[in-house]
Amino acid sequence: MDWLERAASLRQWSRDGVRAPHKPLLLLYALGRFQADPEGDLRYSAVEADLKQLLAEYGPARGTTPAYPFHHLVSDEVWEVRTDHGVGSPGTGVRELRASGAAGRLAPDLRAAFEREPSLLGRMARVLLDLHFPPSLHPDLCEAVGLELELAETDALTAPEQRRRDPRMREMVLTAYEYQCAFCGYDGMIGTVPVGLEAAHVRWWAYDGPDDVDNGLCLCSLHHKLFDKGVLGIGDSHRILVSQRFVGRSPAAREHVTALAGRPLIGPQPGIRPIAEAHRVWHTTQVFRGSPRSRA
Numbered sequence: 001m002d003w004l005e006r007a008a009s010l011r012q013w014s015r016d017g018v019r020a021p022h023k024p025l026l027l028l029y030a031l032g033r034f035q036a037d038p039e040g041d042l043r044y045s046a047v048e049a050d051l052k053q054l055l056a057e058y059g060p061a062r063g064t065t066p067a068y069p070f071h072h073l074v075s076d077e078v079w080e081v082r083t084d085h086g087v088g089s090p091g092t093g094v095r096e097l098r099a100s101g102a103a104g105r106l107a108p109d110l111r112a113a114f115e116r117e118p119s120l121l122g123r124m125a126r127v128l129l130d131l132h133f134p135p136s137l138h139p140d141l142c143e144a145v146g147l148e149l150e151l152a153e154t155d156a157l158t159a160p161e162q163r164r165r166d167p168r169m170r171e172m173v174l175t176a177y178e179y180q181c182a183f184c185g186y187d188g189m190i191g192t193v194p195v196g197l198e199a200a201h202v203r204w205w206a207y208d209g210p211d212d213v214d215n216g217l218c219l220c221s222l223h224h225k226l227f228d229k230g231v232l233g234i235g236d237s238h239r240i241l242v243s244q245r246f247v248g249r250s251p252a253a254r255e256h257v258t259a260l261a262g263r264p265l266i267g268p269q270p271g272i273r274p275i276a277e278a279h280r281v282w283h284t285t286q287v288f289r290g291s292p293r294s295r296a
Contacts, residue, residue, distance in 0.1 A: 003078075003113055007124045008131060010076050022069035024132045025054045025145075027078060030106055031125050032147035034114070036164065041082075041105040044070055044097040057193045058133065058141055067094045070104055080107050122149055140198065143170050166211035173199035176268040177218030183232065183240060184256065185266055186220040198224045202234070203279040207286070214273040217265075222256065231257065233288035234280050238265045241284070241292040262295025 010023045029051065033042060044067070051066030071089045073079040081089035083100035090096040105111075114121050125147055129138045142149050146167030179194050180187040188195050200217045203209030219227060226232045233241035242261040248254065267274055 003110060003120060004124060004127050006076065006078060007127045010073075010078075021059055021132045022055065022064065022066070023073050023076065024128045025058060026051065026066070026069040026073055028125060028128055028141065028147065029054060029145045030079065030104070031121055032142075032145035032167070034106055034111070035121060035148060036146060036167070038111065038114070041103040043101065043103040045101075048094075048098075053193075054144060056191065057144070057195075058137065065092075065094060067092045067097055070097065070102070073104075078107050078110050079104055125149055143167070143199075165205060169211040169216065170199040172213050173216035174218050176213050176216070176272045177266070178269060180218065180266060181220040181223055182217045182266045183219060183223040183227075183260055183263075188220075196221045200224045200227055202275055203282040204228075204287075207282070209279065209282075212276075213268070214276040215279045217275070226257065227283075228287070230287045230289035232260070233284050233292070234265065234275060235284070235292060238267065238274060238280075239263065240265060241288060243289045243291070244293050245290040246293075258293065261293040 007027065010027070012020045012023055029047070030042060033040060048066055051070070055064055055066060071081065071092045074081055074089055080087065081102055081104045083090055083102045085100065090100045090102060096102075106114075125142075126149070129141065133141060138149075143165075146165070148165060174194060174197060178187075179189070179197060181197065186196065188197070198219055198221060200219045201209045201211075202215050202217060205211070209215050217227070223232060231243050231246045233243070235241045240260045240263045242258055246257060248257055265275075
């Protein structure tokens, strides 16, 4: 059985180019959860809110319910549903899924294939991402479903020494900063879904940075990129640093970058820990480039 081919040919409703990534989103979510807990299942009532959020943020503009992919993915033979009464989905009714204790999980043969060949999980995730979403969304989507793609693409899926990211990191950081960029205050949303806002690690995760709020910043996509590139940093008294090496002559560059020099960070809510000094110093010494500009 070619599991990658099966992932690439999920049966989906389609008409006139209308997007319907409901099944791929559910399968990506299931892969992320399997990576974290191979023995766990996904009780509909427990994951419904997560799936609704995924559909709102990465699905089509029209509203829909996660009950449809939860039931219909079974037909693609990569997913199974059990209820309190045994194997089999009760249908697409939300009430029935909740009341019956419906729980989904990857199909037994697929789980066995992952145990034999752990890197298959990452390759399947890559197929789903490449076929249904633009590359610019891949990192955010993996974070949203709790999927460690680089780890999944190796044969180290079950290695006990591997650190795993906390899938709650993004939501904790965005909530702490009240869904606005700590550098510029940007707070864009589509409906109730934030757009262009990301959770940035101050001390990078790859260098032992923890998934803690005091190691995180809510940043817009532009300032996240500039922060990770060392153009922006955090100085004493939590004021913004702008590198002297940055060159931008346009009004946009001045407004969105150089004018930030010396401004105070927009901090987290009262009672939430600000960025830890050790993490701030790590970023300043290891990432920030050159000397900071004078205060604008």
